[in-house]
Amino acid sequence: MIELAGLTKRYGDKVAVDRLTFAVRPGIVTGFLGPNGAGKSTTMRMILGLDHPTAGDVRIDGRHYAQLTDPLTYIGALLDAKAVHGGRSAYNHLLCLAQSNGIPKRRVAEVLDTVGLTAVARKKAKGFSLGMGQRLGIAGALLGDPRILMFDEPVNGLDPEGIHWIRNLMKSLAAQGRTVFVSSHLMSEMALTADHLVVIGQGRLLADTSMPDFIRENSRSYVRISSPQRERLLDVLHEAGITVVEAGGGVLEVDGGKAEQIGELAARHGIVLHELSPQQASLEEAFMQLTAESVEYHAHADPGAAAREWGTGWKGA
Amino acid sequence: MSTQQPPMPQAPAAPDWQAAPGGAYPGYTSPIPVVRTHLGHALASEWTKIKSVRSTMWTLGVFVVLVLGIGMMAAALVKAHSGSESLSGQTPLQLGFFGLLLGSMCIITLGVLTTASEYGTGMVRTTMTACPSRLRVLTAKAIVFFVVAFVVALAASGFVAMVQTSMLDGVGGAKTPSGGDWLKATLGISLYIALLGLFSLLIGSIIRHSAGAITIMIGAVLAPLVIALFMATQSLNKVREWLLEYSIPSQMSVFYDNSLSSSGPTGWDPLWIMLGLAAAAFAGACALLQQRDV
Ligand SMILES: Nc1ncnc2c1ncn2[C@@H]1O[C@H](COP(=O)(O)OP(=O)(O)OP(=O)(O)O)[C@@H](O)[C@H]1O
Ligand SMILES: [Mg+2]
Numbered sequence: 176m177i178e179l180a181g182l183t184k185r186y187g188d189k190v191a192v193d194r195l196t197f198a199v200r201p202g203i204v205t206g207f208l209g210p211n212g213a214g215k216s217t218t219m220r221m222i223l224g225l226d227h228p229t230a231g232d233v234r235i236d237g238r239h240y241a242q243l244t245d246p247l248t249y250i251g252a253l254l255d256a257k258a259v260h261g262g263r264s265a266y267n268h269l270l271c272l273a274q275s276n277g278i279p280k281r282r283v284a285e286v287l288d289t290v291g292l293t294a295v296a297r298k299k300a301k302g303f304s305l306g307m308g309q310r311l312g313i314a315g316a317l318l319g320d321p322r323i324l325m326f327d328e329p330v331n332g333l334d335p336e337g338i339h340w341i342r343n344l345m346k347s348l349a350a351q352g353r354t355v356f357v358s359s360h361l362m363s364e365m366a367l368t369a370d371h372l373v374v375i376g377q378g379r380l381l382a383d384t385s386m387p388d389f390i391r392e393n394s395r396s397y398v399r400i401s402s403p404q405r406e407r408l409l410d411v412l413h414e415a416g417i418t419v420v421e422a423g424g425g426v427l428e429v430d431g432g433k434a435e436q437i438g439e440l441a442a443r444h445g446i447v448l449h450e451l452s453p454q455q456a457s458l459e460e461a462f463m464q465l466t467a468e469s470v471e472y473h474a475h476a477d478p479g480a481a482a483r484e485w486g487t488g489w490k491g492a
Numbered sequence: 493m494s495t496q497q498p499p500m501p502q503a504p505a506a507p508d509w510q511a512a513p514g515g516a517y518p519g520y521t522s523p524i525p526v527v528r529t530h531l532g533h534a535l536a537s538e539w540t541k542i543k544s545v546r547s548t549m550w551t552l553g554v555f556v557v558l559v560l561g562i563g564m565m566a567a568a569l570v571k572a573h574s575g576s577e578s579l580s581g582q583t584p585l586q587l588g589f590f591g592l593l594l595g596s597m598c599i600i601t602l603g604v605l606t607t608a609s610e611y612g613t614g615m616v617r618t619t620m621t622a623c624p625s626r627l628r629v630l631t632a633k634a635i636v637f638f639v640v641a642f643v644v645a646l647a648a649s650g651f652v653a654m655v656q657t658s659m660l661d662g663v664g665g666a667k668t669p670s671g672g673d674w675l676k677a678t679l680g681i682s683l684y685i686a687l688l689g690l691f692s693l694l695i696g697s698i699i700r701h702s703a704g705a706i707t708i709m710i711g712a713v714l715a716p717l718v719i720a721l722f723m724a725t726q727s728l729n730k731v732r733e734w735l736l737e738y739s740i741p742s743q744m745s746v747f748y749d750n751s752l753s754s755s756g757p758t759g760w761d762p763l764w765i766m767l768g769l770a771a772a773a774f775a776g777a778c779a780l781l782q783q784r785d786v
Contacts, residue, residue, distance in 0.1 A: 176517050201519035223621050226785040236517040241624045244528045258614035267544035275537035275622045277527035320522035352520040
């Protein structure tokens with residue numbers, strides 16, 4: 176369990192992390208989402224005691240990171256896969272980490288095997304590809320068989336097979352009762368992996384919700400309609416009590432899965448339709464809208480405008 | 493059309509700080525035995541680190557080659573061209589000075605790389621995550637480096653001293669070195685060079701940039717002497733003398749009793765000066781390490 180309370184980090188004038196309060200629970204994969212520069216890596220560095228928070232507090236199973244006497248058996252982290260000395264072999268890199276925490280030597284061979292680097296264990300890390308470096312970083316995180324795992328954009332640079340592997344790895348780690356906290360820019364990736372979502376933008380908490388809730392609230396389904404008899408169609412739909420939103424280019428949108436109903440209405444009134452297609456807004460769009468709005472809200476400081484815009488994005492839930 | 497509120501972050505359940513560590517937090521329990529880590533673990537880790545990179549072998553290898561090569565070449569030259577009085581009043585040990593002076597550059601480089609290179613690669617984040625006690629990390633680095641540098645310097649200076657005395661025994665009126673001479677030219681100079689390297693290691697931790705810290709250290713070794721040589725003006729004589737006496741090469745020459753000037757540090761003084769510098773740098777590096785973000 177990782178608990179953040181009002182965690183804040185300021186770099187000069189820039190607020191990188193702004194009063195974050197949430198908890199990362201064991202037994203599930205928690206996705207940590209935000210666009211570039213949202214403050215994900217900064218938050219993770221503060222969790223690991225690398226950066227001092229400007230304000231607030233963060234605890235791991237109730238303790239500060241500095242109070243952990245054998246931290247690698249508590250929490251394993253992959254921050255930056257390139258954070259190894261290029262001249263050192265994968266084996267020696269992991270060995271020095273193991274020794275610093277009194278972890279038995281045999282674990283080094285075990286984790287190298289887990290991530291599939293046994294064949295290149297004695298090779299210098301300098302020559303590793305992006306994906307191999309990522310695997311070495313993951314091996315370092317798994318070394319102490321920790322209760323908590325934290326990955327900063329672990330799928331970076333991995334091929335489809337590697338992505339599939341890490342997705343399954345994270346799920347199985349969580350299934351063993353561990354706390355898994357993983358950051359990403361990609362909503363679509365998280366939708367496949369995470370059970371819970373924490374979304375931040377400009378350092379602020381935007382959402383802290385379960386994945387199914389997020390999907391239910393955000394995957395808006397609607398019907399796209401275009402017709403040469405637009406005015407008549409609008410009247411007919413209005414009479415039938417169907418709310419229509421005018422999208423650009425003369426296209427109309429109706430929330431919900433009412434394609435059949437609309438098609439039958441149009442036929443009954445002899446209206447020609449050029450398009451009648453059910454649509455599903457992607458989670459990626461929902462995520463982009465969520466974070467984009469936060470930026471706008473931040474800039475204009477006009478709650479009314481923000482709420483109105485939110486309305487379009489969040490209706491039809 | 494209903495206007496739904498933006499999803500407000502869920503009111504955070506106030507974290508229960510009072511909960512007993514571990515017990516109140518369910519989850520996975522590892523079969524790996526839990527150990528309370530101490531300085532010994534950090535020492536083992538740093539020892540693995542220092543011996544598993546090429547730069548250690550390179551800098552120490554070049555150091556040994558310089559000390560032995562220059563020391564033996566000097567002895568051979570003196571022996572070949574020795575007039576009857578060429579070494580009168582001096583001991584053969586004094587010929588070891590030049591090799592160790594040049595060799596100290598290698599020890600400085602290794603010292604700086606021990607700390608600063610981790611900042612260049614980002615390895616320092618991994619290191620500090622594995623061992624959150626930053627002072628323990630710095631202490632372990634300092635001990636491992638100091639022991640390695642001292643042992644290598646002692647072996648090299650001891651070996652070259654033996655070769656020189658055996659080659660030049662009685663040549664050109666050379667004095668037979670006393671026990672005190674021997675101690676200073678081996679133990680003394682090795683401790684001094686290891687401390688100089690330790691000082692560089694701490695500067696590396698403060699500057700966090702390998703090339704920058706190496707440049708600063710080599711400048712600090714050479715600059716005072718070079719500046720002093722160009723200070724010809726009468727009015728600056730005092731400064732000039734001070735620079736000459738306390739520059740690092742002059743301090744090193746004190747261990748061979750051929751100081752570049754008559755006053756200034758004598759005997760084992762340079763060792764205490766360098767010890768003081770290293771202690772001050774250690775305090776500074778610790779304070780900065782605690783205060784800064786990694
Ligand atoms: N050491 C630092 N000094 C100054 N500003 C910093 C520092 N570290 C981060 N920042 C700033 O803080 C903000 C958050 O950065 P952070 O790296 O945490 O974002 P992120 O969410 O991890 O982004 P990305 O998805 O690109 O990795 C950025 O605007 C960044 O410029
Ligand atoms: Mg980042």
